[in-house]
Amino acid sequence: MARNKEITLLLDAGEYSFLPSLSVDCVIFGFHENQLKVLLLKHRYLNIWALPGGFIYKDEPTDAAAYRVLKERTGLNEIFLQQFHVFGEPHRSEKEFHLQDLKRDGIDVNEDHWILQRFVTIGYYALVEFSKVNPSPDTFSENFTWWDIHKVPALMLDHRKILDKALDVLRRQLNYQPVGYNLLPEKFTMPELQKLYETILDKKLDRRNFQRKILSFQILRRLTETKKGVPHKAPYLYSFDLKKYLKALDEGLNAGW
Amino acid sequence: MARNKEITLLLDAGEYSFLPSLSVDCVIFGFHENQLKVLLLKHRYLNIWALPGGFIYKDEPTDAAAYRVLKERTGLNEIFLQQFHVFGEPHRSEKEFHLQDLKRDGIDVNEDHWILQRFVTIGYYALVEFSKVNPSPDTFSENFTWWDIHKVPALMLDHRKILDKALDVLRRQLNYQPVGYNLLPEKFTMPELQKLYETILDKKLDRRNFQRKILSFQILRRLTETKKGVPHKAPYLYSFDLKKYLKALDEGLNAGW
Numbered sequence: 425m426a427r428n429k430e431i432t433l434l435l436d437a438g439e440y441s442f443l444p445s446l447s448v449d450c451v452i453f454g455f456h457e458n459q460l461k462v463l464l465l466k467h468r469y470l471n472i473w474a475l476p477g478g479f480i481y482k483d484e485p486t487d488a489a490a491y492r493v494l495k496e497r498t499g500l501n502e503i504f505l506q507q508f509h510v511f512g513e514p515h516r517s518e519k520e521f522h523l524q525d526l527k528r529d530g531i532d533v534n535e536d537h538w539i540l541q542r543f544v545t546i547g548y549y550a551l552v553e554f555s556k557v558n559p560s561p562d563t564f565s566e567n568f569t570w571w572d573i574h575k576v577p578a579l580m581l582d583h584r585k586i587l588d589k590a591l592d593v594l595r596r597q598l599n600y601q602p603v604g605y606n607l608l609p610e611k612f613t614m615p616e617l618q619k620l621y622e623t624i625l626d627k628k629l630d631r632r633n634f635q636r637k638i639l640s641f642q643i644l645r646r647l648t649e650t651k652k653g654v655p656h657k658a659p660y661l662y663s664f665d666l667k668k669y670l671k672a673l674d675e676g677l678n679a680g681w
Numbered sequence: 682m683a684r685n686k687e688i689t690l691l692l693d694a695g696e697y698s699f700l701p702s703l704s705v706d707c708v709i710f711g712f713h714e715n716q717l718k719v720l721l722l723k724h725r726y727l728n729i730w731a732l733p734g735g736f737i738y739k740d741e742p743t744d745a746a747a748y749r750v751l752k753e754r755t756g757l758n759e760i761f762l763q764q765f766h767v768f769g770e771p772h773r774s775e776k777e778f779h780l781q782d783l784k785r786d787g788i789d790v791n792e793d794h795w796i797l798q799r800f801v802t803i804g805y806y807a808l809v810e811f812s813k814v815n816p817s818p819d820t821f822s823e824n825f826t827w828w829d830i831h832k833v834p835a836l837m838l839d840h841r842k843i844l845d846k847a848l849d850v851l852r853r854q855l856n857y858q859p860v861g862y863n864l865l866p867e868k869f870t871m872p873e874l875q876k877l878y879e880t881i882l883d884k885k886l887d888r889r890n891f892q893r894k895i896l897s898f899q900i901l902r903r904l905t906e907t908k909k910g911v912p913h914k915a916p917y918l919y920s921f922d923l924k925k926y927l928k929a930l931d932e933g934l935n936a937g938w
Contacts, residue, residue, distance in 0.1 A: 486769025512743025
């Protein structure tokens, strides 16, 4: 089937399957070897990069839709997604812009087509170790790439705004949520943990302040072994105290009065 | 006009004015004289209490809809509302239940009426000094009351779940957001501030731990004057350092590495 015929049929079917006016978009941050990246897709039929996103079936919970969309579009599974913000500006979908995009790609839809209606989108985000997850594109996605957070290309609609907000929320949460359990090896040094924070925050931190602050959260266990095979004095190894880590994740760092 | 005719016309008009599938609900917590309450409305035509909520005009930002709904239904203005969660379970609106409710009140709508469709709702919350705000009911609301948080009556649909989630978010935020600027007098004692926290958290706190922790946030200024007209040793008065308070509100308590 011609690609524009195929996409037109799929677009038409959507009107009967999906909840009107609502979508989900996922910001998947990846950390690996002290780099922070974000997973972006390029639609097979559209020449622009986008966050993995999609629609909600008429009988589907919104949170389940986010997991399904992520799984369908990227193959990623078992990633903990967090709702972080609703984007509800009336002109965020930019109907005219979208229409031109589709037309340029040879896809004709009526001006009142449901795909061109106003969509409020629910933003979800996650932070993963990107060498441990294996995205595989769906039939719509020509291409997907982990983009360095500093080199993100032009994005569809208001996806840049959604990405920026997610990054802002992620950085803010470092103040009251622990991070690192699924990102670092089981045993790590204080400099390795500091580097994770520096990478997310995109700035250098003072070594002593960092150590004092992170130890005050009481989520770390200092091991008796030290790191081998490094020059100079062998640094201590740490691991997370999982019970305390999970409690802090649930209640907040330094929570409780 | 007969009341059921009136409401039927209004319900029908909604389909053309509002975005489908989406609503907003507001949880307004009120603090006054060491009591925590929540503002609930009883609809003129329905015999059940509910959170102030409503729909989103087709060209209206979702956040603006929340402010408008709150203003229209309660007269409350200039209250800072925070998005806190999206409630997107498919059966949260309980179509059959809603239909029976309407029928019992003599309002007949078709099974496929837009008011009976699935609605995803965006929850907003605020915490105000309730003696300073003056709610006034709209034409739909027979009655509105500040309910003690321990004595909330049966609520419409899943509004109890929305209220509980808002309370949970409010309590959790005490760990990383300052509170009190719009709730306490300009000058207050440490026991008055502690009582505010105890009221929100619904538990007694240790006096010394509380003082140590709250002072560590560096958002308070101890004044040279002491509280007059109290027995025993006159307690110190404090006020918020507004600049630091606002910074902590924006970035989080003890933020920064």
